[in-house]
Amino acid sequence: MAPFSRKSTIGCVGAGVVGGSLAVALWQHGYPVVAVASRTFSSAQSLASRLAGCIPLASGQEAADASEVVFITTSDDAIEPVASGISWRPGQGVVHCSGAASLDVFHQAVRQGAVAGAFHPLQAISSVENGVSSIPGTTFGIEGDGEMRAFLKDTALAIGGRPVFLNAEDKPLYHLSGVMMGGLLTTMAAVVAELWEVFGIDRAEGLKALVPMMRQVSYNLESSGLPGAVAGPYARGDVGTVRKHLEALRSRAPHVLPLYRELALAGLPFAIEKGTLKSETAEEIRDLVEQFGR
Ligand SMILES: NC(=O)c1ccc[n+]([C@@H]2O[C@H](COP(=O)([O-])OP(=O)(O)OC[C@H]3O[C@@H](n4cnc5c(N)ncnc54)[C@H](OP(=O)(O)O)[C@@H]3O)[C@@H](O)[C@H]2O)c1
Secondary structure, eight states: OOOOOOTSSSSOOOOOOOHHHHHHHHHHHHHHHEEOOOSSSSHHHHHHHTTOEEESSHHHHHHTTTTSSSEEOHHHHHHHHHHHHOOOTTTTTHHHEESSOOOOGGGGHHHTTTTEEEEEESOOOOOHHHHHHHHHHHHEEOOOHHHHHHHHHHHHHTTTTTTEOOOOGGGHHHHHHHHIIIIIHHHHHHHHHHHHHHTTTOOOHHHHHHHHHOOOOOOOOOOOOHOOOOOHHHHHOOHHHHHHHHHHHHHHGOOOOOOOOHHHHHHHHHHHHHHHSSSHHHHHHHHHHHHHOO
């Protein structure tokens, strides 16, 4: 089989939000997306109907038979059984989009001569529409060797993404960085918005007030980087303000105190690095924050 290229026919198994986003983005950039299969045939039909030249098929095997590179975009737990249930042709490409799984989920396919890759969008995708629009500027974590590595790098660039190459042993750390920046940051936003309920304003209003700050923080991080984007009482060394925060949390929202303390302590080195917080003041803040943990 010829090396993979932008002309390689693409199949997609798993017509969910990532499979759909990727298939649409690839199709929009001229990749021949020719076949889609899913657990539910109607999901495959619905995705294929958006892509001229693409047909819905009843099984992963049929989608694989029709294409040169197969993206397995099922839920993580289904990747291995789905891939292992397919008969692969030597030289055929098989790619998953999981940030948590490594390439060993393709052990059966590789034994039959398939060439394995991983292509993980470091993004929070909740629908095909927002997935497609989020792709430009998104980083794609790539695993794979040789021609697969080159193909996935070229594919990321073609759809407006940023390729980054990963080793299997680094994947859990890479993946959890995305989870912390996505799901866990959302959790922090939820916890912080609910603090507003303690002073009598509902969390929806709190969120409305806080989201523009989140947007500005993203902008500051993007434009000024680290440590330039660091701001607030810690960067200023306002010990009295920090004390007021800790006292308010202890008396009115003690469940938030551990989260606040951890983040406060973790932020001190960046404020020192910025040059706006003296080491002695940082030590004073550290002692104060630690007192509130006892
Ligand atoms: N969503 C994100 O933010 C995100 C970001 C980066 C990477 N990812 C990765 O992308 C992959 C897909 O996630 P997703 O968010 O797109 O999930 P999803 O929307 O739930 O889509 C998964 C699809 O897989 C299909 N499926 C499940 N089991 C199957 C099987 N045994 N055979 C064939 N199809 C099967 C389901 O099809 P039916 O509709 O037919 O039931 C479902 O639509 C995962 O590996 C995930 O880790 C997700």
